Amino acid sequence: MAVLVPPDQEPLERQHVLRLEVGGAESNVACGLAALGHRVAWVSRVGDDPLGRRVLADLQGRGVDVRGVETDPDRPTGVYFKDTGPVGTGTYYYRRGSAATRMSPDLAKACHARLVHLSGITMALSDSCADLVAEIVVRRAVPGATVSFDVNHRPALWRHRDPATALLEPARRADIVFVGRDEAETLWGTVKTEEIRDLLAPAAVIVVKDAEHGATAYTADGGEVFVAAPHSRIVERVGAGDAFAAGYLAAHLEGRGPAVALRLGHLMAAAALATGGDVPTAPDRAELDRLLTLDEEEWSTLRLG
């Protein structure tokens, strides 16, 4: 998806120039994984138009395999605008009837991977997109793949349906589920992280993110690990959750435990928080690996950005 981003902190309505970038939950995660050295493909649909070509070229330039992306001759590439303000970032979507809204369970056939990552944003795009998510997360259409699901509740996309019910099933059925404590409270009225764990308990790994405080991973064996987020500079929050997921999933693919995975998630999120775009410049992998080995005290006093 193409994203138009204000170049400074002034409101969108007063801007005269916008940066043209690429964003979207799943593609952000794909870029993060590629930046961390993993082989990754993004499967979606774009329009046969300049913004679609721009999205493909950008992702390819970041090392993401886009050969499975379908080009739609009749429907446009999705677009959204960011409005960066002091009380958070407003997002204004232009994706009604976009090429991506026509994703359907057929796309699952194109997936061959050790891990498939999906988000609640894709579910919200259309009924056929929701079917695609169910096909992969619930009906396990990609044989042998670990399935990761980020709840990613975007109220603006759910105006005419109930997200609480729709998002609960894939969240429970995933192998790894990511959810913000705040969004879980909005969706399901859960206040404490333990309540979220109990609600989503069938999921093998439940990662509850609590903004700048830190994140907790609950594992199927009853394990619980909390890792505090390092202090970091915040320019703009959109994309930080996706970067966190990329870091966590990279560590998971590398066979590391949840404590290291949470750290790598935080480090990637910090890089995203420090930029106005959705996808951060890839931090140096060797430096990231060094930070993963800090002792507890060094980690707790870490300041980034």
Place this chain on the structure above:
Amino acid sequence: MAVLVPPDQEPLERQHVLRLEVGGAESNVACGLAALGHRVAWVSRVGDDPLGRRVLADLQGRGVDVRGVETDPDRPTGVYFKDTGPVGTGTYYYRRGSAATRMSPDLAKACHARLVHLSGITMALSDSCADLVAEIVVRRAVPGATVSFDVNHRPALWRHRDPATALLEPARRADIVFVGRDEAETLWGTVKTEEIRDLLAPAAVIVVKDAEHGATAYTADGGEVFVAAPHSRIVERVGAGDAFAAGYLAAHLEGRGPAVALRLGHLMAAAALATGGDVPTAPDRAELDRLLTLDEEEWSTLRLG
């Protein structure tokens, strides 16, 4: 409508920054008329969003009365992207379900004016928008107003309907109709300007534009006036037709004859051709008025920009 414009001649798909401007056929004409010193109001619908506020502030800053514009709490402001290339400018619309698509004949009640200008683009947005155009152009819902109609054929907006039939009736029923010779050929197979005159003959004034060659006005009394376009620098063509209409209509409102009106149309179009945005910086009115009084030979050797 908000417009995203590449800042240079590179293709849209390779741009990293876009200019955020305001465009759209009727609002461009309104800006042109305001720049020429006329009282003008733009009546439309925008979303309750930053791009809608930007459109209103921009038009107001150009002297256009926007008090009659409705703000829609549920639908977004329309957007389009320009892709400036060597073989013309591509336009990519994001206005499916936009606030403006919900314009309906009710809006005609808000109009009190000596002259109302509409375009075929508005007709293409939705059935209710087409009804609004019919209400004003065919059923004359604005009492006492001269009705001006620019055919403004945009193939991308007419994929599922036949523009040839839809655009013919308002073109014939207007008091002043603007049409490009090329677009008339595409729509109706007319090759010569006289054929267009015969086809649209019920219209009181028929203005046929022939790109950079010039334009012909056919009047109800059988009059025919051709005025050659002055030589001018061409940066980008979108908006030139709207600027032409603004110039012609300004002269008409000032009680001048078709020869002067065609000249003022050409001068405004030249200003639009010299800019990448839809709405040109207003040329100095005193200088324009001086150019309107040039003798034939001086006009024929005029070079602008």
